[in-house]
Amino acid sequence: MDSSNEPDDFLPEALRFRSPQPLVDIGANLTHDSFKHDVDAVIHRARHANVDTLILTGTDLAHSEQAVALARRHAGLYATAGLHPHIADQWSDELGQRMAALQRQPEVVAVGECGLDYNRNFSVPRHQEGAFEAQLQLAAESGLPLFIHERDAGQRMREMLKAWRDDITHAVIHCFTADRETLHGYLDLDLHIGLTGWLCDERRGHHLRDLVGSIPLTRLMVETDCPYLLPRNLPAKLKGRRHEPALLPWIIREIAHWRGMAEVDLANATSATTEAFFGLRELAHHHTTSSQGAGEA
């Protein structure tokens, strides 16, 4: 709490843009180095923009642990715990055991970020598939949903998920950017879809604009994936900024535009879908009841 750090310092009056309804950012990389000096102010600005719930992305053991620690310090913050496909080479049985232990913490609401990325192949596909398979197993055992990254691997992803579909509860393909066929394949597998500001990019998000209307509202969630993917629909004065959860309402605006619906309705629908997906309502209730009399701040 720092009263000298009002959100007004950062956003000029005309550019403050508050969501009409509370939003959930399902992909915030707040343990990224670029947030290390001002993460509390970033969370404060998110609340001010009515982005009141953040799911912090864990991409390896250290960052997942940091995300859990941060979630413990702030109401409305939760974490995922998993190993990103870029660094799938790191997977081992021992790491799997440590991930499983972390995933039992009450702040952890999903297994991930995990998946397949054949775009850059920073880890060879064989290692990516091994690490992903092991994390599918962890999700099956814990009953937690999966937070999945997939790039240029839609075919293999669908094959692997199909084999596991009856054993896992829910899964979201975060930052979906693929084509119509892949989208329908995922929807047929009863998966959820996460959309980022990619859609706001007229250079490469064009194909997504025709697709957003085919995603049922009961499967659609929104995310910044900050500090990455700063939306390109921001007013000139905000361009070039680091992306952060407070800017999520701009992504809602763009999706609502291409779906031809009101922002307030989209905000309500995505928040309801997200609460159900991660079980947030029950968790918030637990937090309230368990912190009563515990003297927690």
Ligand SMILES: [Zn+2]
């Ligand atoms: Zn990702």
